[in-house]
Amino acid sequence: MLTIDKSKLIEILQHTVDAENMMHYCLSHLAHLIKNGRIRKKMNEFSELAKTNKEFLIEQLDNLGITSYLPENRCRFCNVKAESFSLLGSINLALEIIDIEKKLYKDLLKLYNNTEAKGKINQILDTKMSQKTFLKNEKKFASQAEYKLSFIDSYCLAGIVSKLWK
Numbered sequence: 647m648l649t650i651d652k653s654k655l656i657e658i659l660q661h662t663v664d665a666e667n668m669m670h671y672c673l674s675h676l677a678h679l680i681k682n683g684r685i686r687k688k689m690n691e692f693s694e695l696a697k698t699n700k701e702f703l704i705e706q707l708d709n710l711g712i713t714s715y716l717p718e719n720r721c722r723f724c725n726v727k728a729e730s731f732s733l734l735g736s737i738n739l740a741l742e743i744i745d746i747e748k749k750l751y752k753d754l755l756k757l758y759n760n761t762e763a764k765g766k767i768n769q770i771l772d773t774k775m776s777q778k779t780f781l782k783n784e785k786k787f788a789s790q791a792e793y794k795l796s797f798i799d800s801y802c803l804a805g806i807v808s809k810l811w812k
Contacts, residue, residue: 655757656710662750663703665719669696669743676736685733685784691779692740699770706763734788737781744778 670693677689700717707715751771758764 651709653758655754656707656712658750658753658757659703659707659710660712660715662747663700663707663715664718665743665747665750666696666700666703669672669693669740670700672743673736673740676739677756680733680736682733685736688780688784689736689740695773695777702766702770734785737785737788741778741781741785744774744781748774748778 673693673696675691677686677693680689704715704717707713743746748771750765751774755764755767755771758767
């Protein structure tokens with residue numbers, strides 16, 4: 647049914663669950679801090695999609711016999727108060743997480759033989775590409791609007807990203 651290497655698949659699924667979990671909670675919280683209604687709405691949508699993706703991935707772990715996996719709270723790596731996030735910092739964080747997720751999903755595609763799961767993963771990858779395009783456009787706009795980079799860009803991102811696979 648499944649894979650070339652079951653233990654590797656489980657490991658990557660767990661990392662991907664953690665990334666989606668981080669995306670869900672972080673963007674949900676950031677959405678409450680963003681004043682721009684259109685961006686806030688998009689951040690909430692991205693957060694809900696991450697939650698749905700996480701549920702799909704946990705289901706995949708379930709199918710592999712891992713029934714009690716608890717996603718790690720990756721946000722604990724970030725010691726910066728959420729209030730210090732700028733709009734640009736929020737966008738940069740989302741872009742960093744999406745890049746990590748894309749790599750993990752591509753790794754999953756290599757390990758799965760299940761065509762139904764591969765189809766769902768390809769759908770998720772397409773969504774991630776759409777999200778990234780939207781965020782890149784918003785980043786250009788935010789930069790042109792003279793948003794200043796916040797502390798989150800120089801500290802928190804590096805801390806989160808460097809610990810994602812540990």
